[in-house]
Amino acid sequence: MKNIKNPSGEPQRELTGRISRELLARNCFGSLAYLAHGVPYVLPITYFYDKERNFLVSYSMEGHKIQAMREHPEVALLVYEMQDPGQWVSVQVHGRFEEVRQIDAKACLHRFTEGVRSILKSRGEDQASVIPDFSSKSETMGIPVVYRIRPTVWEGRCRERD
Numbered sequence: 665m666k667n668i669k670n671p672s673g674e675p676q677r678e679l680t681g682r683i684s685r686e687l688l689a690r691n692c693f694g695s696l697a698y699l700a701h702g703v704p705y706v707l708p709i710t711y712f713y714d715k716e717r718n719f720l721v722s723y724s725m726e727g728h729k730i731q732a733m734r735e736h737p738e739v740a741l742l743v744y745e746m747q748d749p750g751q752w753v754s755v756q757v758h759g760r761f762e763e764v765r766q767i768d769a770k771a772c773l774h775r776f777t778e779g780v781r782s783i784l785k786s787r788g789e790d791q792a793s794v795i796p797d798f799s800s801k802s803e804t805m806g807i808p809v810v811y812r813i814r815p816t817v818w819e820g821r822c823r824e825r826d
Contacts, residue, residue: 679820684755687743687820688713688720692780694743696722698761700732711741711813712779714772718815720757721764721776723808730809733761739813753822759813769810776810 679687696709707729711722720741724730733739737760744754764772784790 676821676823679753679755679822681818681820684818684820685713685715687745687753687755688757689715690783691743691745692783694741696729697740697742698729698732699736699738700728705729705732706742709741710780712776712783714775714779714812719762720759720813720815721772721779721810722813723773723776723810725806726809730763730811733811734763737761741813750825751823753820755818755820757813757815758817758819759815762812762814764810764812772810772812773808 692710692712694709694711695706696711697704697706699705709722709724711720713720739759739761741757741759742754743757744752746752
Protein backbone atom coordinates (compact mmCIF):
# COMPACT_ATOMS: atom_id res chain seq x y z
CA MET A 665 0.00 0.00 0.00
CA LYS A 666 1.21 3.51 -0.67
CA ASN A 667 0.05 6.77 0.92
CA ILE A 668 -2.17 9.10 -1.09
CA LYS A 669 -2.63 12.80 -0.50
CA ASN A 670 -6.28 13.30 0.31
CA PRO A 671 -7.79 16.82 -0.18
CA SER A 672 -9.18 16.68 3.37
CA GLY A 673 -5.72 15.90 4.75
CA GLU A 674 -6.87 12.56 6.18
CA PRO A 675 -4.61 9.55 5.56
CA GLN A 676 -5.59 7.23 2.72
CA ARG A 677 -3.64 4.38 1.25
CA GLU A 678 -3.75 2.80 -2.17
CA LEU A 679 -4.32 -0.96 -2.07
CA THR A 680 -2.31 -3.50 -4.01
CA GLY A 681 -4.03 -5.49 -6.74
CA ARG A 682 -4.04 -8.62 -4.59
CA ILE A 683 -5.75 -6.88 -1.65
CA SER A 684 -8.27 -5.24 -4.00
CA ARG A 685 -9.14 -8.62 -5.51
CA GLU A 686 -9.50 -10.15 -2.04
CA LEU A 687 -11.96 -7.39 -1.08
CA LEU A 688 -13.95 -8.04 -4.24
CA ALA A 689 -13.91 -11.81 -3.67
CA ARG A 690 -15.19 -11.72 -0.08
CA ASN A 691 -18.17 -9.53 -0.97
CA CYS A 692 -21.14 -9.99 -3.28
CA PHE A 693 -22.96 -6.63 -3.14
CA GLY A 694 -21.75 -3.52 -4.93
CA SER A 695 -22.80 -0.39 -6.80
CA LEU A 696 -22.80 -0.65 -10.59
CA ALA A 697 -22.28 2.53 -12.60
CA TYR A 698 -23.33 2.75 -16.24
CA LEU A 699 -24.31 5.38 -18.80
CA ALA A 700 -27.75 5.70 -20.41
CA HIS A 701 -28.68 8.50 -22.83
CA GLY A 702 -25.75 10.58 -21.59
CA VAL A 703 -26.81 10.29 -17.93
CA PRO A 704 -24.83 8.29 -15.36
CA TYR A 705 -26.73 5.77 -13.22
CA VAL A 706 -25.58 3.88 -10.13
CA LEU A 707 -27.56 0.89 -8.90
CA PRO A 708 -26.95 -1.78 -6.27
CA ILE A 709 -26.31 -5.27 -7.64
CA THR A 710 -25.44 -8.72 -6.41
CA TYR A 711 -22.32 -10.07 -8.13
CA PHE A 712 -19.79 -12.87 -7.87
CA TYR A 713 -16.10 -12.40 -8.61
CA ASP A 714 -14.84 -15.46 -10.47
CA LYS A 715 -11.16 -15.43 -9.47
CA GLU A 716 -10.19 -18.27 -11.80
CA ARG A 717 -11.54 -16.51 -14.88
CA ASN A 718 -10.98 -12.95 -13.61
CA PHE A 719 -14.44 -11.56 -14.28
CA LEU A 720 -17.50 -10.45 -12.35
CA VAL A 721 -20.76 -12.34 -12.95
CA SER A 722 -24.25 -10.98 -12.40
CA TYR A 723 -27.71 -11.07 -13.93
CA SER A 724 -30.70 -8.84 -14.42
CA MET A 725 -34.07 -8.97 -16.04
CA GLU A 726 -34.38 -7.33 -19.45
CA GLY A 727 -34.81 -3.58 -19.00
CA HIS A 728 -33.19 -0.15 -18.78
CA LYS A 729 -29.86 -1.27 -17.26
CA ILE A 730 -29.28 -4.14 -19.71
CA GLN A 731 -30.22 -2.04 -22.73
CA ALA A 732 -27.94 0.79 -21.57
CA MET A 733 -24.99 -1.56 -21.03
CA ARG A 734 -25.49 -3.08 -24.48
CA GLU A 735 -25.26 0.40 -25.99
CA HIS A 736 -22.38 1.59 -23.74
CA PRO A 737 -20.51 -1.46 -22.42
CA GLU A 738 -17.96 0.47 -20.32
CA VAL A 739 -19.08 0.19 -16.68
CA ALA A 740 -17.70 0.46 -13.14
CA LEU A 741 -18.39 -1.39 -9.91
CA LEU A 742 -17.68 0.00 -6.44
CA VAL A 743 -17.43 -2.34 -3.45
CA TYR A 744 -16.56 -1.15 0.04
CA GLU A 745 -16.45 -2.17 3.67
CA MET A 746 -16.84 0.60 6.25
CA GLN A 747 -16.26 0.38 9.97
CA ASP A 748 -16.93 4.10 10.42
CA PRO A 749 -16.13 7.30 8.47
CA GLY A 750 -12.50 7.10 9.61
CA GLN A 751 -11.92 3.46 8.74
CA TRP A 752 -12.90 1.92 5.41
CA VAL A 753 -11.60 -0.03 2.44
CA SER A 754 -12.89 0.11 -1.15
CA VAL A 755 -12.19 -1.13 -4.65
CA GLN A 756 -13.49 0.36 -7.86
CA VAL A 757 -13.34 -1.85 -10.92
CA HIS A 758 -13.68 -0.43 -14.42
CA GLY A 759 -14.55 -2.97 -17.05
CA ARG A 760 -16.55 -4.03 -20.04
CA PHE A 761 -20.07 -5.50 -19.99
CA GLU A 762 -20.40 -8.79 -21.88
CA GLU A 763 -23.73 -10.53 -22.25
CA VAL A 764 -23.42 -14.29 -21.79
CA ARG A 765 -25.71 -16.61 -23.76
CA GLN A 766 -26.92 -20.21 -23.85
CA ILE A 767 -24.74 -22.87 -22.20
CA ASP A 768 -22.15 -20.28 -21.07
CA ALA A 769 -24.93 -18.32 -19.37
CA LYS A 770 -26.08 -21.41 -17.53
CA ALA A 771 -22.51 -22.15 -16.33
CA CYS A 772 -21.96 -18.50 -15.26
CA LEU A 773 -25.29 -18.43 -13.41
CA HIS A 774 -24.34 -21.64 -11.60
CA ARG A 775 -20.95 -20.15 -10.54
CA PHE A 776 -22.75 -16.96 -9.47
CA THR A 777 -25.30 -18.85 -7.37
CA GLU A 778 -22.77 -21.13 -5.70
CA GLY A 779 -20.32 -18.26 -5.11
CA VAL A 780 -22.87 -15.90 -3.55
CA ARG A 781 -24.27 -18.71 -1.39
CA SER A 782 -20.78 -19.51 -0.13
CA ILE A 783 -20.05 -15.86 0.73
CA LEU A 784 -23.35 -15.42 2.55
CA LYS A 785 -22.98 -18.72 4.38
CA SER A 786 -19.51 -17.72 5.60
CA ARG A 787 -21.13 -14.59 7.10
CA GLY A 788 -23.99 -16.52 8.65
CA GLU A 789 -26.54 -14.77 6.41
CA ASP A 790 -29.66 -16.25 4.84
CA GLN A 791 -28.92 -17.19 1.23
CA ALA A 792 -32.51 -17.95 0.23
CA SER A 793 -33.64 -14.33 0.50
CA VAL A 794 -30.95 -13.12 -1.90
CA ILE A 795 -30.76 -15.81 -4.56
CA PRO A 796 -33.95 -16.72 -6.42
CA ASP A 797 -34.66 -20.21 -7.66
CA PHE A 798 -33.72 -19.92 -11.34
CA SER A 799 -35.16 -23.34 -12.13
CA SER A 800 -38.72 -22.12 -11.48
CA LYS A 801 -39.33 -19.48 -14.14
CA SER A 802 -42.31 -17.26 -13.57
CA GLU A 803 -44.22 -15.90 -16.54
CA THR A 804 -44.05 -12.45 -15.00
CA MET A 805 -40.27 -12.55 -14.37
CA GLY A 806 -39.08 -14.00 -17.67
CA ILE A 807 -35.58 -15.30 -18.28
CA PRO A 808 -32.68 -13.43 -16.63
CA VAL A 809 -29.96 -11.85 -18.75
CA VAL A 810 -26.62 -13.15 -17.48
CA TYR A 811 -23.64 -10.89 -17.92
CA ARG A 812 -20.05 -10.57 -16.90
CA ILE A 813 -17.75 -7.64 -16.49
CA ARG A 814 -14.16 -8.05 -17.59
CA PRO A 815 -12.02 -5.81 -15.36
CA THR A 816 -9.66 -3.43 -17.13
CA VAL A 817 -8.67 -1.13 -14.24
CA TRP A 818 -8.60 -1.76 -10.46
CA GLU A 819 -8.45 1.10 -7.96
CA GLY A 820 -8.34 0.07 -4.32
CA ARG A 821 -8.13 2.52 -1.41
CA CYS A 822 -8.40 2.42 2.33
CA ARG A 823 -8.48 4.87 5.20
CA GLU A 824 -7.31 3.88 8.63
CA ARG A 825 -7.32 5.68 11.91
CA ASP A 826 -3.93 6.81 13.11
